[in-house]
Amino acid sequence: MPFARSSGSAPTPALSPSWLKGGLDAVLYSSTWLALAALGLTWATFLFWQVHIPWRLGIMIFTATLFLYNLDSVLPYKHSQPVALSGRKSWMRAHRRGLFFLAMVALAVAGALFLWDGWQHLIGFIGHLAVISLLYSLPIAKVKGRWWALRDFPLLKVFLIAYVWAAVTVWIPALxxxxxxxxxxxxxxxxxxxxxxLALAFVFDIRDYSKDLLIGTRTFPGVFGVKATKLVALAALVGAAVLVPIGMPVHHQTVFLLPLLLAAGVIWFADESRSDYYFALLADGVMVVQFLVVWLASKFLL
Structure with missing residues (x-):
């Protein structure tokens, strides 16, 4: 809706498509959307046990995710890789300083909340997740003349992603x-x-198919093909569907299948030629839908 005009002054423009696109890009490519997904999945675990999520823990999970993903996006070696720049990569390159600043602020907030809530007694457990997350992108070994991070080891990265996300969003609430x-x-x-x-992580391997082949990272699509990767991802969703906690009502089980069905659709139609929004908005958005479904079920289904 246009803003009101004052007499004798130039009209103030309404929100333009370019302004909206810039805002959407900022939310998606600064990992804010992804951090909301991490918060949502953590919240969903608390909802399962019918407990309100502690706001400080929620903010700690949100800011820790912001820190790790934005740190990953500004690493110098990633910007020197010989690959074509997508719109997402171009945006990140243009905003590297801002992303680094956001990462440092997020680290400070997450660290302060970690100390405030007294998580030091679990430093070993949380520390191993932090080490995996950092070494996922930081070079740790030189292989055939090229420095490798954990993500570069054949077929490993999707399992690392699934493990850390499951540990953060399920084990930390349990603890x-x-x-x-x-x-x-x-x-x-x-x-x-x-x-x-794990199923959603395969989608991003499909997105990075050509890039990973070019830089020598062996992922499931590069080794087994895109179609086989999709079938493995769908099998993972089937496994998730049949794993039902004891005592969960049948009507809850039925409703909770919705995010899995949406994820199956995103997986089936995934292709590296698709828009950055397909992956950043839809694939990550399935996790937000997961939270919304659990939240609505807790409110309206007895």
Whole structure:
């Protein structure tokens, strides 16, 4: 809707498509949307146990995700890779300083909340997740004249992503609620979340198919082909669908299939030629839908 005009002054323009696109790009490519997804999945775990998410823990998860993903996006070696720039990569390159500043602010907030809530007794557990997340992109070994991060080791990166996301969004809430990680319900929730994230991680391997081939990273699409990768991803979703926590009502089970069906559609139609928005908005958005479905079920389904 246009702003009101004052007499004798130039009209103030309404929100233009370019302004809206710039705002959408900022939310998606600064990893804010992804950090909201991490917060949502963590919240969904608390909702399963019918407990309100502690706001400080929620902000810690949100800012820690912002830090890790924006740190990854500004690493110098990634900007020197011999690949064609997509709109997403071009935006990140143009905003490297801002993304680095955002990462540092997010780190400061996450670190302060970590200390405030006294998570130091779990420094070993949380520390191993932080190490995996950092070494996922930071070069750690020289192989055939090229420095490799964990993500460069053949077929490994999707499993690392699924493990860290499942651990953060299921195990950390369980630990906060003083539940044993060996509890069968915790195990089922973790496995279900692991397979859900694993399926979506394959989508991003499909997006990066040509780039990974060019730089020598062996992923599932590069080794087995895109179609086979999609079938493995769909199999992971089937595994997530059949892993139902004991005692979950049947009507909840039916409703909770919706995010899995949406994920299946995103996987099936994934192709590296698709728009950056397909992956950043839709593929990551399935995780937000997962939270919304759980939240609505907790509000309206008894």
């Amino acid at each position: 906060y609620l003083h539940r044993s990680l060996l509890d069968p319900v915790v195990g089922v929730l973790f496995a279900r979340r692991f397979l859900f994230i």
